[in-house]
Amino acid sequence: MNRNKRDAVIIILICNAILISLLEMVVPVPIPVPGVKLGLANIITILAIAFLDLKDTLIIVILRCIIVALLSKGITVLPFSLAGGILSALIMWLVYTKLPHLFSIKGISVIGAVAHNTAQVTMASLILREAVMLYYLPMLLIFAVVTGLITGTISQLTVQEINKRGIFP
Amino acid sequence: MLEYSTGLKEKSVKIDAGIKAVLALLLAVTSSFCISHLDLVYFFIFLLLITILLKSNLRFVYKNLISYTIIIVFPYFVGLLLSLLVSRLFSGAAYFNTVNLDTAILKMVKIFFIWYIGNLYLSTTPIESIIDMLNKVFSPLNSAGIPAAKYLNMIVFILSELTGLMSRFKNDNLEQARHIFTDNHLGIKSKSKELSNILVTFIANSLQRTDEIYERVELSKNKGCQYILTISKNEIIAIVISVICILFFYGRILFK
Numbered sequence: 001m002n003r004n005k006r007d008a009v010i011i012i013l014i015c016n017a018i019l020i021s022l023l024e025m026v027v028p029v030p031i032p033v034p035g036v037k038l039g040l041a042n043i044i045t046i047l048a049i050a051f052l053d054l055k056d057t058l059i060i061v062i063l064r065c066i067i068v069a070l071l072s073k074g075i076t077v078l079p080f081s082l083a084g085g086i087l088s089a090l091i092m093w094l095v096y097t098k099l100p101h102l103f104s105i106k107g108i109s110v111i112g113a114v115a116h117n118t119a120q121v122t123m124a125s126l127i128l129r130e131a132v133m134l135y136y137l138p139m140l141l142i143f144a145v146v147t148g149l150i151t152g153t154i155s156q157l158t159v160q161e162i163n164k165r166g167i168f169p
Numbered sequence: 170m171l172e173y174s175t176g177l178k179e180k181s182v183k184i185d186a187g188i189k190a191v192l193a194l195l196l197a198v199t200s201s202f203c204i205s206h207l208d209l210v211y212f213f214i215f216l217l218l219i220t221i222l223l224k225s226n227l228r229f230v231y232k233n234l235i236s237y238t239i240i241i242v243f244p245y246f247v248g249l250l251l252s253l254l255v256s257r258l259f260s261g262a263a264y265f266n267t268v269n270l271d272t273a274i275l276k277m278v279k280i281f282f283i284w285y286i287g288n289l290y291l292s293t294t295p296i297e298s299i300i301d302m303l304n305k306v307f308s309p310l311n312s313a314g315i316p317a318a319k320y321l322n323m324i325v326f327i328l329s330e331l332t333g334l335m336s337r338f339k340n341d342n343l344e345q346a347r348h349i350f351t352d353n354h355l356g357i358k359s360k361s362k363e364l365s366n367i368l369v370t371f372i373a374n375s376l377q378r379t380d381e382i383y384e385r386v387e388l389s390k391n392k393g394c395q396y397i398l399t400i401s402k403n404e405i406i407a408i409v410i411s412v413i414c415i416l417f418f419y420g421r422i423l424f425k
Contacts, residue, residue, distance in 0.1 A: 008383035011323055012375050015330050019338045020368065026347040027364070034239045043368065063320065067327055070299075073292040074236060076284040124241060127280060130273055135251035136244040150361070157365035158372070167373045 009052070010060055017044035017064045018071075029147070036143045039151055042112055045089050046105060046155040049096050051168045057093060061085040083123040084116040091115040105159055109152025113144040182223055184407050185399045186298035187305070192411045193290040200282040202418040209278050215414050216285060222410075223293045233288055237281050245277065300325055301396035326389055330382075342371055 021041045029038055041064065048057040065081040092112040095103050103111070117140045125133040162168055203209050220230065291299070300321055307317035349355065349363045 004387070005379060005383055007319075007323065008379045008386060009376065011327055011330070011382055011386065012379065014323075014327050015334060016372055016375055018327075018331060019334060019342075020371075022338065022343060023346050023364070026343060026350050028350065034243050047372070059320075063324060063327070067324055067331075070291065070296055070324075070328070071331075073288055075291045076287040077236070077240065080240065121244065124244060128241065128245065128273070128276060130245065130248075130276075132252050133244050133248040135248040135255065139247070139251070140244075153361045154365045154368065157362060158368050161365065161369040162372065165369070165373060167369075167376055 006052075006056065010056055010063075013044050013048060013060050014064050014067065017041040017060065018068060020044060021068075033143060036140070036147070038147050039113060039116065040154075042088070042109065042116075042151050043155045043158060045085070045112070046092065046109060046152075047159065047162070049089070049093050049108075050105075050159050051162075054090075054093050057089050058086065061089045079127070080120045080123050083119040087119040088112040088116040104152075105156040106149060106152035109155055110145055110148035113148030113151070114141055117141060117144045182293070182403055184294075184403050186294050186302040187396070187398055188400070188404050188407065189290060189294060190299075190302065192407055193286050195411060195415060197283045197286050199415050199418050200279050200286070202422055203275075203279060203282075204422065206275075208418065208421060209275070212282060212418070216282065216289075219410070220289060223289065225289060225293055229289070229292060230285075233281075233285050237284055241277060241280065245273070296328060297325070298396075305396040322390060323386075326386055338371075342367055 018041070020043060023040055024038050027038055027040065029036060044064075045057065045061060048060050052060075062082065062085070065078060065085050068081065069075050069078040089112075092108050092115070095108050095111055118137060121133055121137045121140060125131055200212055203212050217230070220226075304318060304321050307321070310317040345367050346364060349360055349367075352360075355363070
């Protein structure tokens with residue numbers, strides 16, 4: 001696939017990630033807590049890790065965060081979403097490429113969700129310069145395991161199905 | 170969440186995106202000049218005044234307060250409560266004893282002001298103008314080999330794509346998912362399987378459009394940068410108001 005075609009795939013996947021996150025309106029979160037989201041857009045990050053390279057995955061994550069910030073008029077959420085998105089993509093990519101025999105897609109998704117929440121709380125704590133926020137992290141990590149398992153299950157089924165149908169160019 | 174074309178933007182007072190960005194940055198820096206509670210009250214009144222002048226609405230203020238509470242205030246106070254709990258359970262508490270609540274609240278309010286200014290800028294400036302302005306600002310990066318223009322072009326393309334895709338996705342996929350998750354006969358595993366089927370079909374169909382998207386991206390590349398700095402009555406008024414505000418807060422520090 002040449003670079004321009006790859007850019008077209010990146011554009012499609014970013015659109016998909018933003019649209020898929022709309023499904024969070026109908027998919028219930030098991031435990032409703034302020035700030036806890038399912039993170040269905042993570043499915044697209046996992047697909048990018050499975051079918052594209054690290055650079056393209058990071059482009060997808062960064063552009064998606066910028067576009068969501070522009071659309072939701074919440075530019076100030078950008079440092080949080082970028083920190084969470086980039087760290088989780090990097091860690092998931094490392095685990096997927098270096099330790100594939102140890103972790104399934106579900107496991108990778110859980111690791112990604114944990115990394116995402118850790119990065120976001122650390123960013124909030126750095127901005128406020130208050131380490132006390134880190135006490136909230138263990139609670140969030142419990143939810144991250146649950147949401148990571150849900151998105152991981154859907155991602156695993158999606159990756160299997162895409163492989164079976166030979167969809168990816 | 171997704172509102173690429175809103176009525177708010179059409180109602181908003183038109184100010185050059187570049188000048189507005191510089192003024193927003195200066196105001197964000199000015200918020201750090203607030204050193205007393207009274208300063209915070211003055212600054213908040215000033216922000217409300219700007220909100221009204223820019224023809225934004227009070228719903229925007231509530232929306233920002235709620236999102237800030239969820240992202241910053243709630244985790245902070247839960248963290249504080251948990252640290253208190255830990256300090257009671259184990260001797261030698263790590264952080265609670267060192268927390269100065271008054272300073273922390275002052276900091277939180279200042280950060281809220283920066284948060285609010287950023288969101289006010291974005292909600293009252295058309296995205297196209299912001300992208301054009303950024304294209305101009307980042308143009309030196311292109312000659313340095315960093316393809317900033319290419320990524321900005323991708324953002325513009327995605328934004329226009331989403332406008333069309335949104336209603337189709339809501340009518341088809343979102344309705345299908347809603348149907349699955351309201352069906353009480355299905356277990357969580359079946360629901361996940363059904364949802365992944367929806368996603369696979371959706372992703373497969375979208376990837377079939379790779380060639381079409383590729384051709385359209387190629388066509389949109391020739392648009393080029395269209396940003397031209399404009400200074401009219403609105404820009405002059407905005408600059409004068411901002412300078413008065415900055416001088417007022419700077420003066421309060423100087424003569425304290």
